[in-house]
Amino acid sequence: DGGITQSPKYLFRKEGQNVTLSCEQNLNHDAMYWYRQDPGQGLRLIYYSQIVNDFQKGDIAEGYSVSREKKESFPLTVTSAQKNPTAFYLCASSGNRGGATDTQYFGPGTRLTVL
């Protein structure tokens, strides 16, 4: 987990609220990613960014938004449009603009629960 921090570790949201999950890395990596993990399932890609000021939708982007204003930061907003947001959210980063051989390194995760 070293080099990538996520906060908060636990987050509770009321229905209809937007919440923002923080992800910061000090690895000088170009690319950053957000994944969602549900029990018994693998990770699913929400958004990714290969360079500052640019990001792309992943497989399950609906109801989520991101920004990439700084190289080291890639916050994820879970909007009220996301119908089932309760999950474990993982941020990752990789160097070299996310080249195909690059390894993705993961943060410790944020567990979001909708009340």
Place this chain on the structure above:
Amino acid sequence: AQSVAQPEDQVNVAEGNPLTVKCTYSVSGNPYLFWYVQYPNRGLQFLLKYITGDNLVKGSYGFEAEFNKSQTSFHLKKPSALVSDSALYFCAVRDAFKAAGNKLTFGGGTRVLVKP
């Protein structure tokens, strides 16, 4: 499209015995393959990867994996399992030619339980 399958939801092994976690993949081009481990309520930790070259890849914590192109497999192995190896293991694949945005596709995970 790229995909990966981990056919076993759970693997039980006695401490000191060999551990194998199975993974098969499907890509249209050449595969880049990765193994990660996840402990409860933690992020994923990178174990090893296959890009090219020797089919036997050695990684962290005594783990290794063997790439088999004809069987499209990349099984994770450890000669002698420890209780501390009990965790959730993920295999992931990326198509060398087609993976837009360096996208990794993950398997559903295999839970390993090592009993003393």
